[in-house]
Amino acid sequence: MTLPRFLNREIIISLLVASFPILCLAYGKGYNLPPILLLVAALGFCWQFNTINYTKQVKWVLGSFGIYFLTYLASTLYYGVSFSEIDMPSRIVLVLPIFLLLLLYPPKINILTSGFIIGSIITGIVAMIHIYDFKTGRAFSDVLKNIHPSLKGYMPIQSGNMAMTLGLISLTISINYLIQKSWWRFTFSLIAAFLGIYASFLSGARGGWVFLPLAVVYLAFSNRRLITKKIALVSILVLGTAVFSLSQNKEITTRLNSAMNQVIQYQKGHDENSSLGVRFELWKSAIYTTEQHPIIGAGYQVREVLREKWAHEGLVNSQVIKNFLDSHSHNQFLEDLSVRGVIGLTALLAIFIIPLGIFIVNHRIANSPQQKMINQCGAISVIMMIGYCLSQAMFRHNSGIIFYSLMTVILLATSISMREKQS
Structure with a gap:
């Protein structure tokens, strides 16, 4: 018996979605291929977009992403600069057809979560190969790309931040498996979480570590009703072991000590x-x-x-x-504020606050552990990106804006679809 046609479409689209976290850091520019394939698929189904239920949440997402791009376009026209300046932010508009496609054919949860877990594991393995085999000094660095061509296309800050998000999403998924008492899945996803987070630390991307405690506190608060004394004890032991392991890593301690020394020297007017x-x-x-x-x-x-x-x-x-005359400001908020003013900053805040608000609202009314998990994954992704943007202009790089915009619409479409199904 053949599967229904719509089911085949859902599975294929789910596999394309899952390929994004899997390929994201598997090689230098692995984040490029899945969005292209998903956009092509979206254009193939665009004639069905009029059947979508355009709820307030859907409209808010479309509006905020569209306005963010328009601020770039308006600034470009006003100052008469090259239209190449809108090339990067155009990615945030190009994911909107993908968003609509995923509202039509929501990703299968098991396929989606498997993609995050596999992607986090691959990320950790790749990072360890870079450090312990290639001897790059920092994971995801392309300094030895002439010797190891596979390093071409990596950026340690961007990649390290993406690795942190994949690791924390895997951690969120592990909580869902803990609730289900699916012990082998829980163990597997917990290992994936450690590898993703470890990869970020091996990258030396210190800006990605700033909001890590905040993310852990958010997860603990969101799942506070599930935390028993036994779970709390096990969690403390696991976190303690992880912190101790990281503190023994030479590459990580060197980066932390270097940061502390640089701050001290700067305060003294040096370096x-x-x-x-x-x-x-x-x-x-x-x-x-x-x-x-x-x-x-x-x-x-x-x-x-x-x-x-x-x-x-x-x-x-x-x-x-x-x-650094033509460099960005190494802070996305100050970058948008200085280049596009309060208008630009407001548009930037909107693409963070609106998705985060949707995830929080949908989490509050969710009636299943899977729904809560998806919304927690979405909230974690947004929270961490806000943290990354404090020390890096993430959206001035192709990898950053693709990663955030696609990751956000994937999780938003899944969250909104689950809410509609619940209603």
Whole structure:
């Protein structure tokens, strides 16, 4: 007996969705292929989009993502710069047909969760190969790409942050298996969580570690009714073991000690050209620029002129500006604020706050552990991306904006579909 036609479509689309976390960090630009295939599939089914129930939540998602792109377009037109500036943010609009496709054919939960778990495991294995076999010093670094071509396309900060998200999503999934008392799945997903998080630490992407405690607290609070004394004891032992293991890793402790030393030296007025020193100087420059152009921002070209002005006036380190004149601000919030003003910052906050709000609301009314799990995964993904954006302009890189936008619409479509089915 053949499977119904719609079921075949659902399975194929679910497999395409699951391939995203699996391939994301399996090789240098693994995050590129699944979105392309999903977009092609979405265009093939666009004639069915009029059958979708366009609820308030769906409209809020479409509106916030669309407005974010429009702020880039308006800034480009206003300042008369090259249209290449809207190439990167166009990704956030291109995922909207995928969002609608997934509302038509929601991903199968078992396939989706398997994709996250497998992806997290692959991420951890790849990171360990980079560190212990290739001797790159930092996982996901392409410094030895001429010797090891497989390293081409990686960026340690971007990749390390993505690894952290995959690890925490696997941790969230493990809680669901714990509720179901599916012990082998719980163990497997817990191992996946450790490998994903460990990969982030091996990358040395320190900005990805800042919100890790917040994510753990969120998960503990969201699942507080399930926490017994036994579970609490086991959790403390597992976390303690993990922290101890990480504290014994030379690469990780070196990065942490380096960060502490750089902050101390910067406070003394020294070493402004260090990794953190450069960030602090660029942040200062962005703040000064915002004071000059608070509403619509300065645009990219004027921002460069103003950076040279701040350096000439001694407000920021001239050597840093010389080396990073056309660089982003290493903070997505300050980047959008300085380039597109309060309007740009508001649009940025919207693509965080609206999805996060949907996940929280849907989690509150969910009546099944699976629904709660999906919404917790979505909330974790958004929370962690907010943390990453504090020390990196994630959306100024192809990997960052694709990862966040596609991950968000996958989990949003699943969450909204489950809510509609419940109703």
